[in-house]
Amino acid sequence: MSGPTxxxxxxxxxxxxxxxxxxxxxxxxxxxxxxxxGNFIMASVGVQTGNFSYHVQNLPKDGTGCPGRWLVxxxxxxxxxxxxAIAGIRGEWIFGDNLDQxxxxxxxxxxxxxxxxxxxxxxxRAAERGMRxxxxxxxDGTPGQYRSIxxxxxx
Numbered sequence: 001m002s003g004p005t006x007x008x009x010x011x012x013x014x015x016x017x018x019x020x021x022x023x024x025x026x027x028x029x030x031x032x033x034x035x036x037x038g039n040f041i042m043a044s045v046g047v048q049t050g051n052f053s054y055h056v057q058n059l060p061k062d063g064t065g066c067p068g069r070w071l072v073x074x075x076x077x078x079x080x081x082x083x084x085a086i087a088g089i090r091g092e093w094i095f096g097d098n099l100d101q102x103x104x105x106x107x108x109x110x111x112x113x114x115x116x117x118x119x120x121x122x123x124x125r126a127a128e129r130g131m132r133x134x135x136x137x138x139x140d141g142t143p144g145q146y147r148s149i150x151x152x153x154x155x
Contacts, residue, residue, distance in 0.1 A: 008074060016064035019074075026082045029075045031066075039065035043075035050087035051152065052079065057096075072125050088154040089126045098122050099149060107144025117151050126153035 006024055008031075010017035016035045023030040027047060033039035038059035045052050054075055056068045079086060093099040098120040105116035114136050117123060123134065131153035138150040 010066060011070050014065075014067060014070075017066040019066055024078055026079075026084065029078045031071060031074065033066045036065040041068075041071035041075055043072075043079075045079050045084045045086060046090075049090075050085055051090040052076065052084075052086045052088070053090045053092070068121070069125065076129060086129075088152050089122075089129065089131050091122050091151040091153070092148070093122075093151070094148045099146060102149060103144050103146055106146070110143070113139050113143070113146065113149065117149065122151075123153065130155050 006021040008019050008021060010019055016033070017039075018034040019031050020034050021029075021031050027044055029041070029043040031041050036058070038057055041054055041056045043052065043054035052075075054072060056071050058065045058068055076086075091098065093102070098117075101120045102113060102116040105111045105119060106113055114134060117136060118134055126132070126134075133154045135152045135154070136149065137152055138148070139146055140149075141147040
């Protein structure tokens with residue numbers, strides 16, 4: 001037995017964004033773009049921790065597709081409508097823009113991993129949701145060559 005189909009309209013002026021919500025429960029949210037296979041968000045809220053985690057992608061980076069910021073907002077609003085009490089935002093960066101940004105910042109200027117993590121795309125999304133305190137839970141590698149970074153943003 002399937003539940004009601006959820007429909008969401010893309011933001012105005014966006015090219016090649018045809019959102020398809022494939023899962024929407026109290027713990028999981030998955031939205032894929034029908035027009036661009038490399039464009040999606042997979043988000044969850046930990047039952048025990050209350051931490052919101054997500055992986056958002058829009059590849060290739062060609063200016064089309066469902067915007068990442070909008071996808072994060074949709075997932076966030078979904079969990080709030082489900083009654084989730086979100087305690088923090090967890091990031092497990094093993095590839096992608098956040099890890100690349102931290103590596104670039106720590107390599108050239110001697111910046112700490114914490115200060116570099118505060119300048120990432122995900123840090124800006126966390127701040128928009130009132131999650132401005134950052135804890136680096138783990139970092140594997142050395143400045144400029146981190147292989148993974150585990151972060152938690154809290155109020």
